[in-house]
Amino acid sequence: MAEEKQQRFWKAYEEAHEAFLRYCSALSYGKMDTEDLVQDVLLSAYKNFDKISPEKPFIHYLIRAAKNRKISIWRKLKFSTELIEQQALRLQSKDVAPDKILEIQHLYQTLDRLPKSQKEAIILFEISGFSMREIAEIQNSTEGAIKTKVSRGRTMLKRLLQQEDNHLSTSMNNLKTIML
């Protein structure tokens, strides 16, 4: 009985793995070890597996569980450089180039500055690769609202990234002046 449940669970999970992991990586950036988050969510998902409605995709439950976990636990947590390093090491072990890792981490960091709802929508749409309709189902919202969130999120993200670039170039110029 338990074995059968495990098999069913695993089959459902495998389909959701990639999107779920990308979501967790972006969500947990600097705040929690992704492994811990995945472990917590999997444990609760397995426990409630029989209660999860089979009509809705399993990934929806996983995404919601991860989000709820974030809300309940991380509110007071501060950024940890160790966790960021750990994430970089993991990606490095999967043959991802260091400059790419830096860019991705920069993106995650900038994403963290977006309003919550926009951040969620951007991660789910742009990084995890869900469709607008799926995101609307996960978030109990409408497609139109999600489109707005994604669009606003993109604009803000672009602005934040540009601001940081400008700030960086100004700092470099100042440094040059000091050096000269």
Next chain:
Amino acid sequence: MNPELQNILAQARSVPTELSTEEVRAMFDTIVPQPEQAESNNHKLTPNQIKLIIMSLTTLSLSLVIYFFGFANNINSRTTSVIAPLQSSNQSEIKFQRELNDLDYFINQNYTKQERRARTAEIESLSLLTKGTNQSISIPERDIPSVDMKKPEFEDTQDQAQDNKMKYYSNYGILRYHEVTSDPLPELSSRTMRRMKRKLYKELVNDQLIRAKGIPVTIELHKDQITINNQVLNNELEIKYYQITHKAGTGPNRKIEMHSTYIKIGDFTSVGFKGSGLGTFEMEGPLELTAPNAPEDPWNILWKEERNALNQFCENLLDQMEHIPGKNPLFSVNIKDSEKLRSLSQSLRNALIEDEYITDPEDFILITHQKDKMTINGKTLDDNQRMSYVDLLATCKVKAAPNRMVRMSKHTISIGDFTPQEFTGTLANYED
């Protein structure tokens, strides 16, 4: 979309996931217990259970030590109380603690500061006697007033001064007052009250606590409990409604009373309501601008008499005038800036003296301010004069309306909508 941003996002999408499926599988196998393991795990004690066992064992051993090595150290001591039999070590400990607390309280009540200090030192050296199944406390002889061991009847007549205190009786029947403090009375703007009322009605209907908006609602905001129309809320709703009403504060008499036409937020005591209100509601008793229990201030008497005389003067004038009362407008006069109101009052009086509508600054004044008509003490103004007074009143955003009037005496001013039954607007009293 910006190509650079698109590029970064594409990279984030294309890189391998932080954990591969195999890694997650391995993790899953370790965390999800096998059926046999799960069953054996059921027999393990949780950390809380272990803590409980350790605590019980410690308490039991302590009680045994006290039982075998307890002694009386003072011959002149007298036993003041006998507590319940030792049913379990935990219970006796609790009882002992209670007794100490009561004694502490009792001593604090009956002794001066120095005596209290000395007594506290003695209490610290209390010895415990245990005989058979009874446990007693012995206290060195001192003139302690005898304590009535009978539990007195609860008095129904509540002392006014102790309105905010909760009465209860300790083990010895000592009457104790536990003070339940109120938050300070809220000073809420009409915008805040209007928003709170709207939000409350919306949520109450959504939560099916009332049938429809506009139904009379009474929300009692106690420190530890919130009730809506005498219905105690569950935890989830309680948190929700505390959040909505947090600006109102809490207290034993703190309430929000709502109706379709008004909202009242404040303390509802046996002597009346004290707090903020918005809308049209009946005042309970005569209008008092000071605390209800305060001794009658001579100024209060003067203002009351002056206002009564002014109202009489106005009613007489209105009877003689051709005044057609209409429906009150949606927005009533609400002048929050008292300085502005004061300066309006002075400017009006000066203008009226200049235009010879009054000769004495102490004269009563009645100004009716309708759409195309303005009268001062029964005299209708021509357009030029009317416009100057309209501009003056507009400084405090007083606009024309069917029942809008300004009533002034030497020390009082009322601006708003007057009907025979009610007044909605702003009033102020001055001492000079």
